[in-house]
Amino acid sequence: MEPVNPEFVPDPESSREEMEALQRAVAAEATFTDDHPFDSAAVSTANTLTSGDSPVVVGIDQAFLDDRAVGAVVALRGGTVIERASAVADCEFPYVPGLLSFREAGAVVAAFENLSIDPDIAVFDGSGRIHFREAGLATHLGVVFDLPSIGVAKGLLCGTPRGSLDGLPEGARVAIDADEDVEAEGTIGYALQTRQYESGTRKINPVYVSPGHRVGPETATDITEQLCDGYKLPEPTRLADSHADTVKRDLTE
Helix, strand or coil: CCCCCHHHCCCCCCCHHHHHHHHHHHHHHCCCCCCCCCCHHHCCCCCCCCCCCCCEEEEEEEEEECCEEEEEEEEEECCEEEEEEEEEEECCCCCCCCCCHHHHHHHHHHHHHCCCCCCCEEEEECCCCCCCCCCCHHHHHHHHCCCCEEEEECCCCCCEECCCCCCCCCCCEEEEECCCCCCCCCEEEEEECCCCCCCCCCCCCCEEEEEEECCCHHHHHHHHHHHCCCCCCCHHHHHHHHHHHHHHHHHHC
């Protein structure tokens, strides 16, 4: 799968000012409303549809080994893995909050280029619109490939929850609103409680879902919940995490 908008591919050799300017251009290009040809209700891990009718979902994650990044993409249709792709790239940029795309995108773009199937939607382990400049990894690469995309992060990068997130029941969602740290207004995503212990003695934290590109915040949250399959994290990104670890382990043997 080749980039549709290669001019937006992150360049780790850019200056910080150039990086932030590119992110603003990406956010201006992104669509944070539903703009996809498939039925979002059909996106799930259950094999309830014929293979020709089920949207192809890809999960994206990474692993790191010294100064190298392993990008992993796992494609599923109707809950069945139909393809895995990966790539290894040098990390040419350090970890800087808000500029993750410039550290991680090289390996992910290369992994996408090794993918033979065209996905319908991508789920990233990272943020989408919940980002200082509305251009987290899911948004940035969603625009690069013009692919409907969702960001699912384990931590909240920015924005303000509209209510308490402490001990939410399973299935609860709390809107995340833009605040003074975000160059946006309104709801930029949701905290989603995908799992919770029945006992009050232990608690599971929510995940933070935001639209990447061509998906609205409510639909992004619905799809994420449909993909969790009893786990805290969506099945596509869980499988991508496992695949990235396998590739990393193979590199050390």
